[in-house]
Amino acid sequence: MREYPNIEAIDDLLAAAESRGTAITEPFTGEARFGGLLTVLGPTEAYYEQLLIESLAAAVSASAFAASASRPGLFFTKMADLLEKAMSYLPAETLGEDGETSARNNTSVITLVEPGQSRWLLTGDAGIPALHAALDRYEALRGSISDSPFTFVQVPHHGSRRNVSPSLLNRWLGPRDAGYAAPTAFISSAKADPKHPSPKVTNAFTRRGARVVATEGINIWHHEGTPSRSDYWPVTPIGPLAEDDD
Numbered sequence: 001m002r003e004y005p006n007i008e009a010i011d012d013l014l015a016a017a018e019s020r021g022t023a024i025t026e027p028f029t030g031e032a033r034f035g036g037l038l039t040v041l042g043p044t045e046a047y048y049e050q051l052l053i054e055s056l057a058a059a060v061s062a063s064a065f066a067a068s069a070s071r072p073g074l075f076f077t078k079m080a081d082l083l084e085k086a087m088s089y090l091p092a093e094t095l096g097e098d099g100e101t102s103a104r105n106n107t108s109v110i111t112l113v114e115p116g117q118s119r120w121l122l123t124g125d126a127g128i129p130a131l132h133a134a135l136d137r138y139e140a141l142r143g144s145i146s147d148s149p150f151t152f153v154q155v156p157h158h159g160s161r162r163n164v165s166p167s168l169l170n171r172w173l174g175p176r177d178a179g180y181a182a183p184t185a186f187i188s189s190a191k192a193d194p195k196h197p198s199p200k201v202t203n204a205f206t207r208r209g210a211r212v213v214a215t216e217g218i219n220i221w222h223h224e225g226t227p228s229r230s231d232y233w234p235v236t237p238i239g240p241l242a243e244d245d246d
Helices: 007-019 045-068 128-142 166-172 199-207
Strands: 038-042 110-113 120-122 152-154 184-187 211-214
Touching: 038 128, 110 128, 128 166, 166 199, 199 211
Parallel strands: 120 152, 152 184, 184 211
Antiparallel strands: 038 110, 110 120
């Protein structure tokens, strides 16, 4: 672990927790809190250890490359506005089955939250194999997803096209034009990033009945069964977008 690039920050966090008497536990598959309100669906400890080895190898390799390369100057990408890609109809799906994400992203904790009759899935930066494993665990606990669909989901990794695929979304949300429910789907994305969220991803979620909303430089709030707040107001979901992103 000494090779991990942000180990000092991890040590500081652990020390702060211990100084306040906070119990430290590892969020592996099967952990649950608050009488079952929160359940960890992934990763398993064995899968995490496998991913950790891959992640550490990548971190060491990247560190060696950075040390040997000259540091380039800062550059800025074009400010992106999703409205520039707005369409009046959903185009044909171009999202592929070839999405790959890093081992480190696949170590993300995938969490099921069940307030009342609702089912929320929080995904972090998890990719396709990690999400499939989490859905396996969900079905083992709650039965088929079609009978117990999710009511709120976090779109993984800022809406990257590398983290989801049509087959995964068909399992998670239901087939195109026949989704299991109409969940709210939140995306945490920076307004200055031209690739996140990917229109291929926002459209794919929309085709399966999701109401997709992205932060894009603002704070957004999802709530059920609680009073409205004066500093928040209804937000417009993302509509159809041209799928011309790489």
